[in-house]
Amino acid sequence: MDELGNLERVIRTGVDISTTLECIDSILLAINGLLFPRSVAISPPEFVTQSGRDYFQLRKEAMIERSFEQVLEEIPLHKQSAEKMLVGLKVLPIPADNGNTLSWDDVLIYPTLRNLTMVKGLAMPPHVSHYVESVAALTGTYTYYDSAL
Template sequence: MKLYYYDHCPFCVRAKMVAGYKQVPVEYIVLLNDDSETCMRLVHKKQVPILEFDDGSAMVESLDIAHKFDEIGEKSRVVSPATDIQKKVTDELSEVSSDINALLFPRNVKASLPEFATKSAIEYFQGKKEKNLGKSFDQAMAETAEHKKKVEDKLATLSFHPDNTNENLSWDDVMIFPTLRNLTIVKDIKMPQRLQDYVKHISALTGIQLYYDRAL
């Protein structure tokens, strides 16, 4: 099996979390951000993650792929059921989604991520995301302090108090961790200690790398 993904993509992180935790033998392939051809060949639309099976068939939708990995992975490594906290936390984070995007999008292309290894891949992403933001990446970077404060204020009051000693991944984690992980690309972003411990704990549990070493 092959999993095609982007490193910065939170939906891809969902699938990779379960694959890593459940010890699924899968080949990971990073696509260039402007590689439409591979996506169209496999699933007839530009979308990641894509799971390609050995018989050449393929599937999309991050949670469907994550559940497939749960089904075929190591049975002794249980993914705990979701709770009501998942929606509460994702709703709270969505209140500052425009600020999160303004922090993440320009840093994604500056942090030497593999999906942006070519100029054309960077230009493709930047053109789309600047329209999404309604501002240039340069402007978003210049406004870092403003966006960072709004996100930090939200993190400080987030309704999430994880048990960082639990060695079982949960479906709550699959939904909550990707955004917090991606925020580690923002240099010196302030998270409550419980959230700092959480992202490190889930990173160790799943093999998903954090961005502290390339934060901007």
Template sequence: MSRLYVYDHCPFCIRTLMVAHYRQVSDLEQVVLLNDDEASCQRLIGKKMVPIFEHQGVAIGESMDIAKLLDELGEGPKTLRPLQLAEATQPRLQPVQAHSWALTFPRVTQIGMKTFATESARDYFRHNKEAMLGLSFEQALAETEAHKAVIERVLAELPPLTLPSEQGHTLSWNDVMNFPPLQYLTMVKGLTFPPRLQQWLQEVAELGGVELYFDRAI
């Protein structure tokens, strides 16, 4: 049996989980690590990084390498449609990443993720992410409305994304790349998504076997 080691909140891990589900990879065990579990990562690949895919006695990192391997191992009848550069969202989202982090980092430990099941895992994440943000989680939460305004403007300007239902209920590599950062934002209560983008999120989540966080948004 192969194993896929993940954090259940990690956007890079979500990519691999989507491909594994959609392509119907068999005999695959999903192992959710605690955020402060450095030992498991070090044992497997010599550094703290997820996802990690252990297959036939070999462990590899790097989410897209893993996703491509899972695609090859998949036995499902539906393939992934090719990447279309016109639908890339990263060039729009990257410049406002700090605003996205300020919205999501303080919230993700509070919505029931297995990765944060212990206080030490939550404290580990908080220490590292507050250093990245340059401000406390409390300050980031207090500035929610300002960060939301920036993100909502960018969401409204994203290029139109092809709905899976428009392509025979299939996923594309664009969907695999675009979904995780946008999924992350669904944990922000009251954040407005354009209707078509929200429909795209729902369709991709269903086909990819992953969840959205609207029902537990903070």
């Protein structure tokens, strides 16, 4: 791990994001219900084998205490919860506002928001999509808008 990344790019200390994390955590079942089945369906490289997909599904179904089939039937409800939560998020500082650096807040928040881009038709407010696109550009990661399901 010591050889990964750019040592000159230090991760900044974050600010108090407890309310943002609470918003996300308050609908974790909805988020996981939207993301877990899609995580397998979009065919990422980590799931090239059937055994990998089966293992993921088995673990995640146990975590959310329902089958992927059941959670797929609940998509409208989960989508509504996610959209309501996203609208309620305060504007997140983008890396450009801080010398194109990431903070520990980004490390905690970005992955979930980025993964929500795999939900086709999810209404993501402009301030949230701008944040996701800004962090994606800085980190060289991709969003799932083009492969959303």
